[in-house]
Amino acid sequence: MATTRDGTTDGNRTDGASESAADTARQQLDRAAAHLEVDPGIIERLKHPTQVHRVSIPLRRDDGSLEVFTGYRAQHDDVRGPYKGGLRYHPAVSEDECVGLAMWMTWKCAVMDLPFGGAKGGVVVDPKDLSEGERERLTRRFAEELRDYVGPTRDIPAPDMGTDAQTMAWFMDAYSMQEGETIPGVVTGKPTVLGGSYGRDAAPGRSVAIVTRETVEDRGDDLADATIAVQGFGSVGANAARLLDEWGADVVAVSDVDGAIYDPDGLDPQVLLTHHEEPGAVSGYEDADALSNDDLLTLDVDVLVPAAVGNVLTADNAPDVRADLIVEGANGPTTAAADAIFDDRGIDVVPDILANAGGVTVSYFEWLQHVNRRQWTVAEVHEELESTMLSAWRDVRREVRDRDVSWREAAYVVALSRIADAKTARGLWP
Numbered sequence: 001m002a003t004t005r006d007g008t009t010d011g012n013r014t015d016g017a018s019e020s021a022a023d024t025a026r027q028q029l030d031r032a033a034a035h036l037e038v039d040p041g042i043i044e045r046l047k048h049p050t051q052v053h054r055v056s057i058p059l060r061r062d063d064g065s066l067e068v069f070t071g072y073r074a075q076h077d078d079v080r081g082p083y084k085g086g087l088r089y090h091p092a093v094s095e096d097e098c099v100g101l102a103m104w105m106t107w108k109c110a111v112m113d114l115p116f117g118g119a120k121g122g123v124v125v126d127p128k129d130l131s132e133g134e135r136e137r138l139t140r141r142f143a144e145e146l147r148d149y150v151g152p153t154r155d156i157p158a159p160d161m162g163t164d165a166q167t168m169a170w171f172m173d174a175y176s177m178q179e180g181e182t183i184p185g186v187v188t189g190k191p192t193v194l195g196g197s198y199g200r201d202a203a204p205g206r207s208v209a210i211v212t213r214e215t216v217e218d219r220g221d222d223l224a225d226a227t228i229a230v231q232g233f234g235s236v237g238a239n240a241a242r243l244l245d246e247w248g249a250d251v252v253a254v255s256d257v258d259g260a261i262y263d264p265d266g267l268d269p270q271v272l273l274t275h276h277e278e279p280g281a282v283s284g285y286e287d288a289d290a291l292s293n294d295d296l297l298t299l300d301v302d303v304l305v306p307a308a309v310g311n312v313l314t315a316d317n318a319p320d321v322r323a324d325l326i327v328e329g330a331n332g333p334t335t336a337a338a339d340a341i342f343d344d345r346g347i348d349v350v351p352d353i354l355a356n357a358g359g360v361t362v363s364y365f366e367w368l369q370h371v372n373r374r375q376w377t378v379a380e381v382h383e384e385l386e387s388t389m390l391s392a393w394r395d396v397r398r399e400v401r402d403r404d405v406s407w408r409e410a411a412y413v414v415a416l417s418r419i420a421d422a423k424t425a426r427g428l429w430p
C-alpha cells in the first residue's frame with residue numbers, strides 16, 4: 001500500500017476519498033452513454049483496459065542499498081491510433097489509478113480528434129525523495145522493463161505529474177540503446193534539442209487558460225473581472241495562472257502540496273515560483289494569507305481550477321464550493337458524486353478531457369514535426385494550439401446546447417461518437 005505525500009495510506013487514492021479513478025471514469029462513461037445510441041457491447045468493452053503491465057524496478061540508491069519500486073502501464077484502447085499518455089511519478093500511483101487515467105486519455109484524444117488511443121503509467125515513488133542520478137537510473141530501468149509494450153507506433157509515453165522533458169530524454173535514450181538505433185518517436189515531451197516541440201511544457205496550462213477564457217466569455221462575463229483560485233502551482237497550474245493573469249483575470253489563490261496562499265486583491269503569479277523553480281516558494285510566501293488546500297477549494301471566486309491531484313472535489317465539499325465555474329486542470333479532480341451535486345447546484349464543470357488537452361495536442365504536434373523533420377516556432381505551436389482548442393471547445397459547446405447536458409457529458413458524447421464510429425468502421429471489434 002502506498003503512502004501519499006499528505007500522509008494517507010490508501011493505495012488508490014490521493015485524498016482518501018472512496019471513489020477510485022477507474023470507478024469515476026466508468027460512472028462518467030455510463031452517464032454519457034445514456035445520451036447516445038451506441039452498441040452497449042462497445043460501452044462494456046470501453047469499461048476495461050486492453051492490457052495493464054506491472055513491472056518491478058530495482059534501483060541502486062546513492063547510499064549503495066537496493067530498493068525495488070513498482071511501475072505500471074495501463075493501455076486502454078487503440079482503435080483510433082497508438083496508445084498515448086503520460087508517465088506519473090507519485091507515491092499514490094496504483095494500477096486502478098492508471099486504468100482510470102488511461103480511460104480519460106482515450107476520451108481526451110478523441111475529443112481533440114487526435115489519431116491516438118489512451119494509456120497512462122507511472123511509478124509508485126516520490127521523485128522529491130530521489131537524487132537526479134537515482135531518478136535517471138529509475139527511469140532507464142522502467143524504460144527497459146516497458147520495452148516490449150511501447151514504441152512509436154504502439155504506445156507513446158509523455159510527461160505527467162512528477163516527470164518532465166529530462167525524464168523523457170532518459171526514457172528515449174534507454175529505449176534507443178536497447179533497439180540499437182535512435183528512436184525519438186517513442187516518447188513526446190522531449191527536450192527541444194532531441195526533437196521535442198517548443199511549447200509542450202506549458203501547453204496543458206495554456207489550454208486550461210484558453211478554455212477558461214472561452215467559457216467565461218460564453219457565459220456573458222468578462223475575463224478581466226474574473227477572480228480565480230488555482231489548486232496546484234506546478235506545470236499545469238502555474239502556466240494556467242500566469243496566462244490568465246496576463247489576460248487580465250485576478251488570480252487570488254494558488255497552492256502547493258503544503259498549503260495555499262490567498263490575496264483577495266490578486267496575487268502576482270508571474271513572480272511566484274513553482275516548486276521546480278524554487279522548492280517551497282508557494283507555501284513559504286509571506287505577503288498573502290495562508291490557507292489549507294481544502295479551504296482554497298471553497299473560496300468565494302468566479303472560477304476554480306483544480307490543477308494538482310485527483311478526487312479533491314467530493315460529495316463532502318461539493319456543497320460548500322462557491323465558484324460559479326470549475327475548469328479541471330488536473331485529471332479526475334471531481335468524483336462522480338461531486339459532479340452530480342455541481343449539476344444540481346448549476347455549477348458548470350468543464351472537464352479535464354477538454355480543458356487540459358493542450359498537453360497531448362502539442363505531443364501530437366511534436367509527432368507531426370518529427371514525421372516532417374521540421375521544427376515549428378513557438379508562435380506556430382501557439383497558433384495551432386489555439387485553433388485546435390477552439391475547434392474542440394466549439395464541438396463540445398454545441399452538444400451542451402443541443403442536448404442540454406453538462407460540459408462533461410457533452411465532451412464524452414463527442415469522444416464516444418468518434419470512438420464508436422471507428423470501432424464500427426474497423427469491424428469485428430470484439
Ligand SMILES: NC(=O)C1=CN([C@@H]2O[C@H](COP(=O)(O)OP(=O)(O)OC[C@H]3O[C@@H](n4cnc5c(N)ncnc54)[C@H](OP(=O)(O)O)[C@@H]3O)[C@@H](O)[C@H]2O)C=CC1
Pocket residue numbers: 005006014086159160161162163204231232233234235236237255256257258274275276280293307308309310329330331332356357359360
Ligand atoms: N504535465 C502534463 O503534461 C499534464 C498534466 N496533467 C495533470 O495535471 C495535474 C498536475 O500535473 P503537473 O502540473 O504536471 O504536476 P506538477 O508535479 O508539475 O505539479 C503538481 C502541483 O500540485 C501540487 N500537489 C501535489 N500533491 C498535492 C496534494 N496532495 N494536494 C495539493 N497539491 C498538491 C504540487 O505541489 P509541490 O509544488 O509542492 O510539489 C504542485 O504544485 C495532474 O493531475 C496531471 O495528471 C494533465 C495534462 C497534462
Ligand SMILES: O=C(O)CCC(=O)C(=O)O
Pocket residue numbers: 084085086087108156157158159160188189331356357359360361363
Ligand atoms: O502528451 C501526452 O501524450 C499525454 C499527456 C497526459 O498524460 C495527459 O494529458 O494527461
